[in-house]
Amino acid sequence: MSILAKSQAAEIQIGPAALEDVPRVIEIDAKITGEAKAEFWYSFFSGQGSNPKRSFLVARDEGRVVGYIIGTVRAWEFGSPPSGWIHAVGVDPTARKAGVGTKLFNEMVEFLRGAGANTIRTMLHIDDHLLMSFFRTHGMAAGPFVELEMSAEQT
Amino acid sequence: MKLQQATRYAIWAAVETASRPGELVSAGDLAAKFGVSQHHLAKVLRTLALAKIVSSTRGPAGGCMFIADPRRLTLYDIVSLFESDWWNSENGVREGKGTTVADEVSRVLREIDRITSATLRSVTIQTLINNAARRRRREAAEKAGAGPSAQAEALEAAAKAAGG
Ligand SMILES: CC(C)(COP(=O)(O)OP(=O)(O)OC[C@H]1O[C@@H](n2cnc3c(N)ncnc32)[C@H](O)[C@@H]1OP(=O)(O)O)[C@@H](O)C(=O)NCCC(=O)NCCS
Numbered sequence: 001m002s003i004l005a006k007s008q009a010a011e012i013q014i015g016p017a018a019l020e021d022v023p024r025v026i027e028i029d030a031k032i033t034g035e036a037k038a039e040f041w042y043s044f045f046s047g048q049g050s051n052p053k054r055s056f057l058v059a060r061d062e063g064r065v066v067g068y069i070i071g072t073v074r075a076w077e078f079g080s081p082p083s084g085w086i087h088a089v090g091v092d093p094t095a096r097k098a099g100v101g102t103k104l105f106n107e108m109v110e111f112l113r114g115a116g117a118n119t120i121r122t123m124l125h126i127d128d129h130l131l132m133s134f135f136r137t138h139g140m141a142a143g144p145f146v147e148l149e150m151s152a153e154q155t
Numbered sequence: 156m157k158l159q160q161a162t163r164y165a166i167w168a169a170v171e172t173a174s175r176p177g178e179l180v181s182a183g184d185l186a187a188k189f190g191v192s193q194h195h196l197a198k199v200l201r202t203l204a205l206a207k208i209v210s211s212t213r214g215p216a217g218g219c220m221f222i223a224d225p226r227r228l229t230l231y232d233i234v235s236l237f238e239s240d241w242w243n244s245e246n247g248v249r250e251g252k253g254t255t256v257a258d259e260v261s262r263v264l265r266e267i268d269r270i271t272s273a274t275l276r277s278v279t280i281q282t283l284i285n286n287a288a289r290r291r292r293r294e295a296a297e298k299a300g301a302g303p304s305a306q307a308e309a310l311e312a313a314a315k316a317a318g319g
Binding site: 137141 | 273276281282289
């Protein structure tokens with residue numbers, strides 16, 4: 001159950017992540033995915049400073065971080081013109097369903113658009129219906145690319 | 156994937172009633188709007204009422220009202236009311252089982268079923284309503300590319316269309 005009422009979402013501040021926010025982001029991500037990926041988050045954070053096409057945003061409720069989103073504009077990978085990738089989004093389970101995810105998403109789309117993206121893209125697990133539902137609510141739908149994979153083990 | 160007629164009517168009826176919250180919509184109204192038989196539609200509405208998606212009131216002033224949560228009700232919920240085993244392409248198929256070729260074909264069909272299921276489970280009625288509104292706004296803006304006053308007019312027309 002969310003401890004934030006919908007009206008409280010208006011108080012939520014979205015802004016760039018600071019170094020001292022990273023441990024809290026790692027904690028929320030670990031709560032969601034069951035894995036603490038410190039190296040990944042610190043390296044995304046440090047890479048962001050030198051790359052104007054990358055953004056790491058957090059949502060703060062009275063100073064406390066309750067959500068995060070990261071994105072990058074990438075060009076010509078997979079033969080695609082500049083597009084904005086949302087790599088991850090997460091809201092603390094105690095702060096959900098109050099519009100925090102929507103605020104993070106909208107800010108990120110603004111950033112990616114400003115950084116030259118014509119398309120916004122993401123990739124997620126096929127069985128993650130909650131997240132897929134969230135992205136679809138904001139107008140996203142399957143695009144013209146398909147992910148293919150195979151085991152890298154030798155057969 | 157081809158949906159049965161009843162499934163298509165049910166989705167249209169759910170979206171139409173959900174976009175008119177609190178309103179009692181008559182089956183005749185819905186049938187006229189979509190150009191479909193009122194008799195067929197009434198049957199579909201009965202199923203939706205049993206599933207507590209709409210409430211229905213009989214009589215001359217009767218009609219149905221959307222009572223589910225449009226942000227949670229998905230296409231999957233509606234489709235599975237009408238199509239019993241669409242998600243399993245190979246339901247009931249026995250011959251060839253266990254042969255390498257048949258197993259490989261099964262794997263491909265399961266891949267397709269998985270994508271279909273994930274898509275239907277993640278599209279809510281509200282998403283359909285939002286996307287339709289977005290498309291109307293985009294089309295209005297494109298049409299009105301001419302000038303700011305024409306643009307305002309077209310947006311107004313789109314807002315009116317969205318309301319009715
Ligand atoms: C998806 C997520 C970001 C949504 O955050 P949130 O702050 O709760 O989102 P919002 O309140 O802005 O919700 C926006 C819309 O998303 C959809 N949505 C959100 N929660 C939902 C749920 N439980 N079921 C269905 N739809 C839902 C709704 O359409 C909602 O609109 P509504 O509030 O009008 O109903 C959050 O649930 C989350 O962090 N999930 C885990 C994400 C994850 O797995 N990340 C790791 C891999 S990247």
